[in-house]
Amino acid sequence: MLRVALLGLGGYAKRVAEAIKDCKRVKITGLISGTPDKLKSWGSLYGVPENSRYNYENFDRVGDNPDIDAVYIITPNALHKEQAIRVARAKKHVICEKPMALNAKEGEEMIAACKAAGVQLLVGYRLHFENKTTAIIRMRQEGEFGRIRFFQGLSGFKIGDPSQWRMQKKLAGGGALMDIGIYAVNGARYMVGEEPIWVTAQETKTDPERFKEGVDETIQFQLGFPGGAVASCLSTYNMSYLDRFFLNGEKGFAEMQPSTGYGPLKARTHKGELDIPHVTHQTLQMDGMAALLLDGKKPLVPVDGEEGLKDLKILDAIYAACASGKKQMLKL
Numbered sequence: 001m002l003r004v005a006l007l008g009l010g011g012y013a014k015r016v017a018e019a020i021k022d023c024k025r026v027k028i029t030g031l032i033s034g035t036p037d038k039l040k041s042w043g044s045l046y047g048v049p050e051n052s053r054y055n056y057e058n059f060d061r062v063g064d065n066p067d068i069d070a071v072y073i074i075t076p077n078a079l080h081k082e083q084a085i086r087v088a089r090a091k092k093h094v095i096c097e098k099p100m101a102l103n104a105k106e107g108e109e110m111i112a113a114c115k116a117a118g119v120q121l122l123v124g125y126r127l128h129f130e131n132k133t134t135a136i137i138r139m140r141q142e143g144e145f146g147r148i149r150f151f152q153g154l155s156g157f158k159i160g161d162p163s164q165w166r167m168q169k170k171l172a173g174g175g176a177l178m179d180i181g182i183y184a185v186n187g188a189r190y191m192v193g194e195e196p197i198w199v200t201a202q203e204t205k206t207d208p209e210r211f212k213e214g215v216d217e218t219i220q221f222q223l224g225f226p227g228g229a230v231a232s233c234l235s236t237y238n239m240s241y242l243d244r245f246f247l248n249g250e251k252g253f254a255e256m257q258p259s260t261g262y263g264p265l266k267a268r269t270h271k272g273e274l275d276i277p278h279v280t281h282q283t284l285q286m287d288g289m290a291a292l293l294l295d296g297k298k299p300l301v302p303v304d305g306e307e308g309l310k311d312l313k314i315l316d317a318i319y320a321a322c323a324s325g326k327k328q329m330l331k332l
């Protein structure tokens with residue numbers, strides 16, 4: 001059994017906690033929150049005893065708790081780095097939500113801290129365990145689509161409440177690109193199956209009043225891959241129904257819409273509809289992470305800190321391309 005403490009008991013943590021109920025090899029054995037009432041109610045709901053409940057000041061003490069193997073960080077993006085380093089120093093494995101950190105420099109610090117502590121660092125890339133996504137990746141690996149020429153990734157939604165942390169640069173680190181555009185970045189890499197070598201990007205704001213300096217609303221970006229494929233992607237906080245991947249090769253195509261939501265996802269290729277049953281992504285993810293941490297069984301697409309860092313390097317390059325108007329070369 002992988003015994004996990006959840007750090008940050010907000011909206012997504014609730015989804016993860018519910019999904020873990022169906023896991024075969026994962027159990028919630030610790031809770032970390034700044035709200036005593038949440039610790040109490042979640043503690044009784046998930047059977048976590050009082051001595052395994054912590055707040056943001058004292059959670060370094062998880063190091064003394066033999067019932068916790070890993071801590072899953074599910075807080076606003078700007079808190080990930082410091083919290084991950086504290087968890088690593090407590091000698092527990094770190095599972096961190098996406099984006100792993102605010103930029104590549106922070107990501108590198110997290111990787112170094114986990115390495116120094118001898119613990120693993122994983123990123124909550126749930127789609128790397130999702131059945132339709134992995135089926136398409138396998139088809140690409142087996143050559144079903146032929147040489148890959150093009151990927152399109154459209155990731156966005158209309159954001160609500162302007163006071164939420166996602167609309168504050170200090171906590172979010174950016175805007176739509178950090179939050180939802182990262183799915184198109186990550187998806188371009190696992191769908192094409194190569195690491196991009198250049199980035200171009202353009203930012204537009206249809207609502208500059210609402211999206212303040214540093215909180216990007218809409219960014220279009222293009223990635224170039226060594227095999228000649230290009231990706232054309234869009235990330236936005238101001239459009240609806242934008243959750244689509246399209247992969248085009250010389251012998252076939254794959255299309256997913258929705259492609260990254262909580263599912264059920266829908267996928268078809270030149271051979272027809274993919275008829276694969278939906279399983280809650282976070283249940284598959286957490287059992288997959290248990291297999292990785294307990295048995296060393298690697299998922300089809302990595303979910304380690306290096307994988308998170310590659311995405312952060314691309315996000316940095318996209319922002320740099322927007323700011324400079326110039327093509328950015330990448331070394332991943």
Ligand code: NAD
Nearest residue numbers: 008009010011012013074075076077097098099124165179
């Ligand atoms: P949320 O606002 O619902 O929850 C955030 C939690 O962090 C809250 O419980 C809040 O109290 C706590 N928190 C601690 N310190 C805080 C501070 N200084 N300011 C604000 N809140 C603070 O957000 P969420 O949707 O649960 O997102 C949390 C993380 O999970 C983000 O990194 C996000 O990108 C990620 N996420 C991932 C997925 C996915 O599908 N993998 C989906 C949603 C969110």
